[in-house]
Amino acid sequence: MKTDLVTPIEIVKTKESKISAVDFENLKFGQVFSDHMLVCDYEDGKWSPPKIVPYQPISLEPSAKIFHYGQSVFEGMKAYKDDDDKVFLFRPLDNCKRLNISSKRLAIPELPEAYFMDGLKELLKIEKDWIPTKKGSSLYIRPFVFASGEGFHASPADAYRFIIACAPSGPYFSGKVKVLIETKYSRSANGGVGFAKAGGNYAGQFYPTQLAKEKGYQQVIWTDDNTHEYIEEAGAMNIFVRINDTLLTVPTSDRILDGITRKSIIQIAKDEGIDVEVRKIKVSELVEASESGSLKEMFGAGTAAVISPIAGFGFNGKDYDLPYIENPMADSLKKRIVDIQTNKADDPYGWRVGVE
Ligand code: PLP
Numbered sequence: 001m002k003t004d005l006v007t008p009i010e011i012v013k014t015k016e017s018k019i020s021a022v023d024f025e026n027l028k029f030g031q032v033f034s035d036h037m038l039v040c041d042y043e044d045g046k047w048s049p050p051k052i053v054p055y056q057p058i059s060l061e062p063s064a065k066i067f068h069y070g071q072s073v074f075e076g077m078k079a080y081k082d083d084d085d086k087v088f089l090f091r092p093l094d095n096c097k098r099l100n101i102s103s104k105r106l107a108i109p110e111l112p113e114a115y116f117m118d119g120l121k122e123l124l125k126i127e128k129d130w131i132p133t134k135k136g137s138s139l140y141i142r143p144f145v146f147a148s149g150e151g152f153h154a155s156p157a158d159a160y161r162f163i164i165a166c167a168p169s170g171p172y173f174s175g176k177v178k179v180l181i182e183t184k185y186s187r188s189a190n191g192g193v194g195f196a197k198a199g200g201n202y203a204g205q206f207y208p209t210q211l212a213k214e215k216g217y218q219q220v221i222w223t224d225d226n227t228h229e230y231i232e233e234a235g236a237m238n239i240f241v242r243i244n245d246t247l248l249t250v251p252t253s254d255r256i257l258d259g260i261t262r263k264s265i266i267q268i269a270k271d272e273g274i275d276v277e278v279r280k281i282k283v284s285e286l287v288e289a290s291e292s293g294s295l296k297e298m299f300g301a302g303t304a305a306v307i308s309p310i311a312g313f314g315f316n317g318k319d320y321d322l323p324y325i326e327n328p329m330a331d332s333l334k335k336r337i338v339d340i341q342t343n344k345a346d347d348p349y350g351w352r353v354g355v356e
C-alpha cells in the first residue's frame with residue numbers, strides 16, 4: 001500500500017529530554033527508551049497520518065482486542081551513526097513490507113508504506129542524539145501494530161494503533177550461546193503464523209525456552225513440528241551451520257521468518273566466495289558432523305543479535321560442543337555486514353539507507 005504522505009508530520013516535542021540520565025557506555029538491550037515515538041491510528045476504515053509525540057504510556061480499554069485475541073505484529077530494526085554523525089538504516093523497506101505481510105496474516109489492515117518510511121525517518125531526525133556510537137551499540141527500533149479496537153467478540157478489531165519506539169541498545173547476547181535442540185514443543189506449524197512477526201509467536205517460545213534455561217542452555221533450536229527431525233530457527237534468529245567449508249542455512253517456509261540478516265548473510269557469503277547451500281538440515285546430520293569433526297561452526301542471525309556464535313548444542317540428553325577454530329566465518333561475515341550497516345565499507349548492494 002503506497003499512500004503518499006501529503007502533509008508534513010505533526011510533531012509534539014517533549015518538554016524535558018531524558019537523555020542526560022542515560023549511560024551510553026553501558027547500554028543493555030532494549031531497557032531505556034528515547035524521548036519520542038511515532039503514532040498512527042486506524043479508525044473508520046483508514047489509517048490517519050502519523051504523528052510524533054513524547055514517549056508515553058498508552059491508555060486502552062480492558063476490552064481492547066489486543067488483550068484477548070493477541071492481534072499484534074512487530075518489527076525489529078536498527079539505526080547507526082557513522083564518525084561524521086550521518087545516520088543510516090539497513091534495508092528498512094524490507095521491514096516495512098514484512099510488517100504488512102505479518103499484518104495481513106493476522107487480519108490487521110496494512111499500513112501505507114509512506115507512513116512507515118517517512119514517519120520513521122522523521123522520528124530518527126528528532127532522535128538523532130539517541131543513536132549510540134559505541135562499537136556493538138545502536139538505536140534499536142521497534143515498529144509495532146496492535147488491535148486497540150474493543151469487544152469480546154472473537155473477530156478482528158475495528159481499530160488499530162501503529163507505534164515506532166526506539167531504545168538505544170548494547171549487544172543482545174554477551175558471548176557465545178549454548179542451545180538445546182527442541183523435540184517436544186514447536187514454535188510454528190504448517191499453515192500457521194511462523195513466518196509472521198506476531199507477538200504470540202514469541203509468547204509461545206517463552207515456556208520451552210525457560211525449561212531449556214533451567215537445563216543450562218540460553219536458547220532453543222526449533223525443529224519442524226511434524227517430525228522434529230529438521231532444524232528450523234534458533235530462538236529469535238535464523239540458523240546457519242558450517243560443515244567443513246560449506247555454509248548451510250535452511251529454506252524459509254510458512255513456519256520460518258524470512259530474516260533480513262539471513263538473506264544479507266547469504267548474499268555476502270556467496271560474494272566472498274563461500275560455498276553456500278540453502279537446504280533442509282537434519283538433526284542427525286548435525287550430530288554425525290559433530291562426531292566426525294566436520295561441524296565447524298553454528299550461529300544465529302538476526303537484527304537484534306546480528307551474528308551470534310553457538311558454543312554447542314544439546315540433543316537427547318547429550319551435549320555436542322563446537323571446536324575452537326581460527327578465523328571463524330561468523331566473525332568475518334559479522335564484520336562485513338556491520339561495516340556495511342555502519343558506513344565503514346562500501347555498500348555494493350544498496351542496502352544502507354541514509355537519513356537526511
Ligand atoms: N527469526 C525470528 C523468529 C526472529 O524473531 C528474527 C528477528 O527478527 C529473525 C529470525 C531474524 O530476522 P531479521 O534478520 O530480519 O531480524
Ligand code: COI
Nearest residue numbers: 076077236302303304305
Ligand atoms: C530482532 O532481531 O529484531 C528481533 O525482533 C528479535 C527480538 C525478539 C528481540
